[in-house]
Amino acid sequence: MESAAQAPDQQVQQEQTFDVIVIGGGAVGENAAGRAVQGGLSVVLVEAELVGGECSYWACMPSKALLRSTQALRAARSVDGAAQAVTGELDVAAVLARRDSFTSGWKDAGQARWLEDAGIALVRGHGRINGPKEVTVTAADGSTTTLTARHAVTIATGSAAAIPEVEGLHESHPWTSREGTSVQIVPRSLAIIGGGVVAAELATAYAAFGAEVTLLARSGLLGGMEPFAGELVAEALQAQGVSLRLNTSPQRVSRSAEGVRIETEEGDPLLVEEVLAATGRAPRTADLGLESIGLEPGTWIDTDDTLRVLGFDWLYAVGDVTHRALLTHQGKYQARAAGDVIAARAQGRRIDDSPWGAHVATADHAAVPQVTFTDPEVASVGLIASAAREAGHRIRVVDYALGDVAGSALHADGYTGQARMVVDEDRRVVLGMTFVGPDVAELLHAATIAVSAEVPLDRLWHAVPAYPTINEIWLRLLETYGRPGEQTLNGLS
Numbered sequence: 502m503e504s505a506a507q508a509p510d511q512q513v514q515q516e517q518t519f520d521v522i523v524i525g526g527g528a529v530g531e532n533a534a535g536r537a538v539q540g541g542l543s544v545v546l547v548e549a550e551l552v553g554g555e556c557s558y559w560a561c562m563p564s565k566a567l568l569r570s571t572q573a574l575r576a577a578r579s580v581d582g583a584a585q586a587v588t589g590e591l592d593v594a595a596v597l598a599r600r601d602s603f604t605s606g607w608k609d610a611g612q613a614r615w616l617e618d619a620g621i622a623l624v625r626g627h628g629r630i631n632g633p634k635e636v637t638v639t640a641a642d643g644s645t646t647t648l649t650a651r652h653a654v655t656i657a658t659g660s661a662a663a664i665p666e667v668e669g670l671h672e673s674h675p676w677t678s679r680e681g682t683s684v685q686i687v688p689r690s691l692a693i694i695g696g697g698v699v700a701a702e703l704a705t706a707y708a709a710f711g712a713e714v715t716l717l718a719r720s721g722l723l724g725g726m727e728p729f730a731g732e733l734v735a736e737a738l739q740a741q742g743v744s745l746r747l748n749t750s751p752q753r754v755s756r757s758a759e760g761v762r763i764e765t766e767e768g769d770p771l772l773v774e775e776v777l778a779a780t781g782r783a784p785r786t787a788d789l790g791l792e793s794i795g796l797e798p799g800t801w802i803d804t805d806d807t808l809r810v811l812g813f814d815w816l817y818a819v820g821d822v823t824h825r826a827l828l829t830h831q832g833k834y835q836a837r838a839a840g841d842v843i844a845a846r847a848q849g850r851r852i853d854d855s856p857w858g859a860h861v862a863t864a865d866h867a868a869v870p871q872v873t874f875t876d877p878e879v880a881s882v883g884l885i886a887s888a889a890r891e892a893g894h895r896i897r898v899v900d901y902a903l904g905d906v907a908g909s910a911l912h913a914d915g916y917t918g919q920a921r922m923v924v925d926e927d928r929r930v931v932l933g934m935t936f937v938g939p940d941v942a943e944l945l946h947a948a949t950i951a952v953s954a955e956v957p958l959d960r961l962w963h964a965v966p967a968y969p970t971i972n973e974i975w976l977r978l979l980e981t982y983g984r985p986g987e988q989t990l991n992g993l994s
């Protein structure tokens with residue numbers, strides 16, 4: 502193993518062979534590299550843009566920064582006594598400035614320093630696989646560096662916004678989540694195409710900023726989640742002033758000096774200042790040299806649960822590019838498993854690739870937590886009821902109104918929300934949990950533990966939620982389900 506103590510660029514000039522090459526320095530690639538270094542390997546990270554990737558500069562962090570001030574304002578306004586102290590409106594310029602601080606002004610010096618401190622070499626430029634264990638990096642000035650890996654190459658190139666084939670849309674230069682999260686001047690009006698997480702979150706943010714927002718979705722909102730989640734978020738968005746056009750698709754889009762005109766299947770054409778496509782993601786694999794190793798460019802990369810690409814013993818993939826779960830925390834979880842298993846295999850150590858073992862990302866299939874930061878928030882983990890049934894589980898669905906819990910009523914005046922627990926009736930464990938309501942994000946990890954650890958319902962009765970917190974929802978759900986052999990006393994305090 503080579504020393505990794507020198508400055509990264511210096512090291513690259515001296516040494517072109519590393520134990521591991523990681524292509525893509527987003528949050529996931531950084532973690533994969535970090536774990537492999539901690540496992541005793543030398544690692545080089547290749548990054549074409551900013552170290553930190555989408556999450557740091559154009560996704561999680563800026564989008565949540567855009568939403569947080571509105572959420573705090575709503576929280577204050579929903580508690581009598583505090584509400585009287587709120588005498589002003591949202592300061593949009595201050596919100597944007599706070600967002601800028603979270604993106605470090607779109608500069609990655611801090612992240613590059615982290616790599617250096619962690620002993621990870623950095624080569625800036627576009628990486629392409631040349632053949633087994635070989636990667637050529639083309640820098641912005643056209644110069645190239647050829648890197649060779651002794652043990653593994655890990656692809657962590659992420660995903661980019663997918664823009665649908667709608668007549669005139671490409672030519673109209675639509676915004677994507679990148680422009681939506683890095684905005685400096687809020688447009689007067691914005692049409693958002695899509696009904697997923699990006700669309701719902703950005704509609705929430707821009708409505709709060711005073712833009713006239715229209716959301717166009719070809720079905721309902723938040724597909725893939727419990728249906729009541731999308732319904733409650735749709736109601737709330739309308740109350741926040743968003744005009745919803747559900748079950749419709751744009752047919753034609755054109756841009757002129759007046760703005761962007763959008764013709765839809767139904768209803769009058771829309772004229773807006775900007776249009777934003779929030780219509781899902783595409784893998785960043787089109788120009789990665791995949792053809793040189795027999796893989797198809799432009800496709801998602803399939804892996805086994807140790808994150809090794811199917812059919813290879815030296816190639817791994819982690820994060821969005823695998824399409825396992827397009828979330829930062831889940832990608833970083835994969836990265837920890839991949840970094841550890843690469844080191845273990847390189848050193849001939851025992852591999853624990855049994856389900857839930859040290860070297861696998863089993864949770865990707867069973868316990869993926871996600872928070873949608875709309876108002877109300879949606880926090881979910883595991884299987885929704887319809888997916889559990891489709892997977893062949895014999896289930897029981899337990900619903901409870903979140904507003905009927907003492908802690909919720911205290912938390913905010915007029916608190917409303919909904920919780921659902923999906924129980925596997927054969928094993929009597931929780932398969933999935935969904936909370937929809939203000940400030941439910943921090944309730945989620947208990948559910949993630951219950952689902953991933955398959956805690957028996959009988960034992961959950963002994964996990965006593967503190968009174969009076971919103972977490973008492975757990976007790977109410979258990980009471981509604983019923984304790985075996987006992988009479989249930991719903992709602993007793």
Ligand SMILES: Cc1cc2nc3c(=O)[nH]c(=O)nc-3n(C[C@H](O)[C@H](O)[C@H](O)COP(=O)(O)OP(=O)(O)OC[C@H]3O[C@@H](n4cnc5c(N)ncnc54)[C@H](O)[C@@H]3O)c2cc1C
Binds near residue numbers: 553822826831
């Ligand atoms: C608007 C928005 C909000 C989101 N909010 C959340 C959230 O709140 N929570 C959450 O968990 N997830 C969220 N996500 C999802 C999250 O951003 C992604 O899951 C995450 O960024 C994936 O990380 P990654 O490292 O796999 O990919 P990326 O972050 O895309 O990083 C890949 C990196 O690889 C580099 N790269 C690509 N190709 C090459 C190449 N050939 N050579 C060199 N470098 C290359 C890119 O420049 C990039 O830096 C959000 C996504 C969007 C769009």
Ligand SMILES: NC(=O)c1ccc[n+]([C@@H]2O[C@H](COP(=O)([O-])OP(=O)(O)OC[C@H]3O[C@@H](n4cnc5c(N)ncnc54)[C@H](O)[C@@H]3O)[C@@H](O)[C@H]2O)c1
Binds near residue numbers: 702718720751
């Ligand atoms: N808070 C979070 O955790 C968070 C926030 C934002 C994004 N993300 C992640 O980023 C990923 C991307 O989010 P997203 O919202 O772009 O994707 P998505 O897959 O969640 O939603 C895409 C939406 O676009 C619609 N759509 C797709 N093609 C269309 C077309 N041709 N015409 C009209 N509508 C079309 C779909 O019906 C869907 O409503 C998600 O998978 C999510 O995991 C997470």
